[in-house]
Amino acid sequence: MNPIPFLHAAYIVAWVVYLGYLGRILLRMKRVEEERKDMERGK
Amino acid sequence: MKKLAYISIPLTLALLAFTSYLALAVAPTERTMGDVQRIFYYHVPSGWVAGLCFFLNFVASAIYLWKRSAASDALAAASAEVGVVFCTVLLITGPLWARPVWGIWWTWDARLTTTLVLWLIYVSYLVLRRFAAGGQTQVLAAAFAIFGFADVPIVYMSIRWFRTQHPSPVMGGGENSGLDPAMLHVFLINLAAFTVLGILFVWLRYKLQMQEQALESAHAQAALKGVSQ
Numbered sequence: 422m423n424p425i426p427f428l429h430a431a432y433i434v435a436w437v438v439y440l441g442y443l444g445r446i447l448l449r450m451k452r453v454e455e456e457r458k459d460m461e462r463g464k
Numbered sequence: 465m466k467k468l469a470y471i472s473i474p475l476t477l478a479l480l481a482f483t484s485y486l487a488l489a490v491a492p493t494e495r496t497m498g499d500v501q502r503i504f505y506y507h508v509p510s511g512w513v514a515g516l517c518f519f520l521n522f523v524a525s526a527i528y529l530w531k532r533s534a535a536s537d538a539l540a541a542a543s544a545e546v547g548v549v550f551c552t553v554l555l556i557t558g559p560l561w562a563r564p565v566w567g568i569w570w571t572w573d574a575r576l577t578t579t580l581v582l583w584l585i586y587v588s589y590l591v592l593r594r595f596a597a598g599g600q601t602q603v604l605a606a607a608f609a610i611f612g613f614a615d616v617p618i619v620y621m622s623i624r625w626f627r628t629q630h631p632s633p634v635m636g637g638g639e640n641s642g643l644d645p646a647m648l649h650v651f652l653i654n655l656a657a658f659t660v661l662g663i664l665f666v667w668l669r670y671k672l673q674m675q676e677q678a679l680e681s682a683h684a685q686a687a688l689k690g691v692s693q
Contacts, residue, residue: 424500424564431503431560432484435510435553439480439661442549443473446668453675460682 465671476657476664483650483657491650503561505651508634509658510553511579516662517547518586518616525609528602534677537602540609541593542669544586546662551583566629574622575630582619585612 487505494501524540527533558576559569570576589612593605623630634641643651 422564424498427560427564428488428500428502431506431557432488434556434560435506436484438549438553438556442665443668446665446672450668450672450675453672453679457675457679457682460679460686 469668472664476660479657480661483654486650487654492644492646494647497565500561500564503557505654506658507554507557507561508651509655510550510557512655513658513662514547514550514554514582515616515620516659517543517550517666518582518613520666521547521586521589521609522613522616525606528606529610535674537606538670538673538677539666540606541590541673542666544589544593544609546665546669548583548586548590549665550658550662551579551586555579555583571629573628573630574626575619575628578615578619578622582615585615588612 483505487502491502491505493499520543521540524536524543527536528540558579562571563569589605589608592608593601596604622628623632632641634643
């Protein structure tokens, strides 16, 4: 069995999970910030 | 905060890219397993950071039960979520390493089973925080976290207490344990890089949690004002 695809898969999965999670946090931060600004404008 | 994030995020990602290069191209090839052993440089640091996050969750939950501070509750939520992310990578990279080396994806041995249970405990914790109704959710979550943390030392000790399919400890595991110095350097650099990534995630997630809590209370105050008028 050629182990190289398993090695590459492990590294790709790790990068996808970590970058995806980072992107998710940043996106949620942006949404909260926009919602806060909307609320301030509505006051 | 934004400025610090703009600097720390690319720096951390650059550090991770560099450590991936070290793990894939610089570290020597292991004699019996070959190149697939290089998963070790991502697998073990992911487990280390997950353990650190769950410890942080335990401490923050204990502080919350004592002081009832919003900051400690936010830190508990942030560290649990980040811990689950790292534990997920641990549980995915493990079978990807096991398949070519053991010939199987999974076996119900002590280390693997207790790690899966650990992941399930903290996923349940996050589900509890997300869906429980009523004013006592944070207290309930903090109590759950304190009991849940009991699995962390069991996961750590499982390869010492039981004969397992999982390898014995590489470091601190007795006379025959240890790493080649060239591998050890790469491993320690990866460990440091993953720790930095974990700190970055917890910090960003903590800030987000605090912002969400502030927004929720602002919404509640606005709703109360609307009712009283």
